[in-house]
Amino acid sequence: MSSPKAEAVQKTGATPRIEVIERYCKGCSICAEFCPTKVLEMETFVVKVVKPEACIKCMQCELRCPDFAIKVHTE
Amino acid sequence: MAYDYEKSIRPGKLPHIWCPGCGHGIVMKGLIRAMDSCGLEKNNTALVSGIGCASRLPGYVDMCTLHTAHGRAAAFATGVKMAKPEMTVICLGGDGDGTAIGGNHFIHACRRNIDMTYVIMNNFIYGMTGGQFSPCTPTGMKASTTPYGNPDPTFDISKLAIGAGATFVARTTAFHATQIDKLIAEGIKHKGMAVIEVLDDCPTTYGRRNKFRSVVDMMKKLKENAVPVQAASKMTAEQLQGKFLTGVLYKEDKPEYIEQYAKVIAKAQGQAS
Ligand SMILES: Cc1ncc(C[n+]2csc(CCOP(=O)(O)OP(=O)(O)O)c2C)c(N)n1
Ligand code: SF4
Ligand code: SF4
Ligand code: SF4
Ligand SMILES: [Mg+2]
Numbered sequence: 001m002s003s004p005k006a007e008a009v010q011k012t013g014a015t016p017r018i019e020v021i022e023r024y025c026k027g028c029s030i031c032a033e034f035c036p037t038k039v040l041e042m043e044t045f046v047v048k049v050v051k052p053e054a055c056i057k058c059m060q061c062e063l064r065c066p067d068f069a070i071k072v073h074t075e
Numbered sequence: 076m077a078y079d080y081e082k083s084i085r086p087g088k089l090p091h092i093w094c095p096g097c098g099h100g101i102v103m104k105g106l107i108r109a110m111d112s113c114g115l116e117k118n119n120t121a122l123v124s125g126i127g128c129a130s131r132l133p134g135y136v137d138m139c140t141l142h143t144a145h146g147r148a149a150a151f152a153t154g155v156k157m158a159k160p161e162m163t164v165i166c167l168g169g170d171g172d173g174t175a176i177g178g179n180h181f182i183h184a185c186r187r188n189i190d191m192t193y194v195i196m197n198n199f200i201y202g203m204t205g206g207q208f209s210p211c212t213p214t215g216m217k218a219s220t221t222p223y224g225n226p227d228p229t230f231d232i233s234k235l236a237i238g239a240g241a242t243f244v245a246r247t248t249a250f251h252a253t254q255i256d257k258l259i260a261e262g263i264k265h266k267g268m269a270v271i272e273v274l275d276d277c278p279t280t281y282g283r284r285n286k287f288r289s290v291v292d293m294m295k296k297l298k299e300n301a302v303p304v305q306a307a308s309k310m311t312a313e314q315l316q317g318k319f320l321t322g323v324l325y326k327e328d329k330p331e332y333i334e335q336y337a338k339v340i341a342k343a344q345g346q347a348s
Contacts, residue, residue: 019077024089028096028278033291062077063252064294066100068089071077 016057017073018049024069031061031070040070083107088135092128096290098249098275099129102196105255105273106167107136112256113163113263120163123152125177128203128277129169129196146177149184152191160333163263164191170211171201174230178210185239185268189332192262192269193241197232198277206280217284236270237325243269244325248297249276251321261323267331274301274319 018039027045032038037054040047040061047070055072062072081089084107093099110120120138124130126145133140139162143151148166156164166184173181173195184193200218201207208218210230217224236244243265247254255273262269274297276282278290287293304322307315 026090026095028290030096030291030294034294060252063104064101064250066093066097066104067091067095068080068084068100068104073077075076 013057013074015053016055018052018055018061019071019073020047020049021069021071022046024067026067026069028066030064030066034060034064036060078104078108080104080107083110083137084135085137091135092131094277094279096276096278096293097128097202098198098273098277099132099196101249101252102129102194102255102273102275103132103135105252106132106165106194106259108256109259109263110138110165112260115163115263119161120165121152121155121159122165122167123148123155124167125169125172126203127169127172127201129167129198129275130172132167146172146175147180148172149177149180149193152193153184153187153189156189156191156333157336160190160337165259165263166191166193168195169202169209170195170197170199170230170232171207171209174210174232174235175201182235182239185236185241185270187332188240188242188267188329190266190268192259192265192271193236194259194262194271194273195232196273196275198275198281200277200281202277202280206277206284216281219280219284232272233270233320233324236268236272240268240329241270241325242267242327242329243323244272245270245323246272246274246319246321248274248301248321250294250297251301254321258323265326267329 025046029042032040039051039055041050122133123141124133125148152164152166199212206219208221212225215224233246245258258271262271276293300318301321302318304320
């Protein structure tokens with residue numbers, strides 16, 4: 001699975017609710033780094049949702065978070 | 076939709092013990108998705124592990140679980156499968172557990188072609204005990220016991236499994252999250268010994284010592300060096316230098332051990348009467 005290029009993706013539908021469970025997040029930054037549209041940013045030791053409207057619901061952040069700490073609610 | 080992992084996790088067990096960025100958590104999520112897609116149920120599924128960071132995985136998952144002695148997962152799992160052939164048996168563990176102290180059990184489970192799935196998390200190191208080299212540490216890389224670089228040649232777990240007789244062998248990485256569940260599910264459905272090698276990351280004891288800048292750096296290496304087995308056939312030996320193949324590497328139908336053993340029982344009972 002390769003990450004789609006940010007400029008090539010089209011956003012469709014409503015902005016999802018991206019939930020970060022801060023108690024579980026260990027700040028590894030895997031989710032932020034591989035997000036194709038830079039929705040997520042690291043803030044010291046936890047990830048922050050900074051641009052939810054740019055989310056393309058690719059689910060890569062949720063799939064790769066080793067800590068069950070991020071969920072993308074699409075409906 | 077956000078995936079519901081919590082239904083498969085024992086209450087109160089999160090956050091788990093693994094270090095920030097440790098790929099074992101990614102494998103655990105993949106395993107849960109695979110078990111869901113196969114419709115596995117708690118009372119009919121056994122997760123069996125040895126000792127190590129990877130081997131802690133069954134402690135989190137709400138299935139029948141067995142956390143055994145170092146390297147002995149395959150032996151205990153064989154016992155479970157023999158006693159309860161109707162159960163789905165999944166072994167889980169690390170490269171050290173499965174190919175160093177447990178190498179013997181591993182190859183003989185493969186040889187028997189017993190109907191189980193073995194998910195081996197290969198992070199190239201003994202993570203739990205502070206980073207000693209394992210049979211899977213690449214030559215030249217550093218471990219606490221090889222501070223000048225590892226002089227040993229390296230085990231290729233998938234090739235080892237094929238050579239020993241496993242009838243389904245596949246490889247993926249912690250980066251390729253969706254492939255983890257697909258391959259584990261295929262392994263579960265396969266009748267016989269299925270080995271799924273997941274190339275994994277241990278930022279704490281392997282990454283730091285080997286000058287990876289971060290766990291993201293380790294993930295990028297897994298991404299860059301993975302070559303799907305279909306693509307490899309069109310590449311030259313030079314292009315494949317330093318790469319590894321991913322996907323289903325081997326699949327064969329061969330007599331399965333439990334069925335063969337049942338025939339022995341039937342024969343022996345026939346003679347007795
Ligand atoms: C009989 C025995 N010998 C040695 C140990 C120490 N020990 C615990 S875990 C481990 C290595 C684990 O490495 P691996 O299986 O690769 O798992 P990881 O921690 O890397 O996930 C060792 C040598 C032990 N617990 N029992
Ligand atoms: S689902 Fe996650 S990785 Fe994908 S665009 Fe949205 S925030 Fe980024
Ligand atoms: S991948 Fe998970 S643990 Fe890592 S920073 Fe993102 S939410 Fe936190
Ligand atoms: S020591 Fe390595 S293998 Fe063990 S939890 Fe930490 S990162 Fe994972
Ligand atoms: Mg290991």
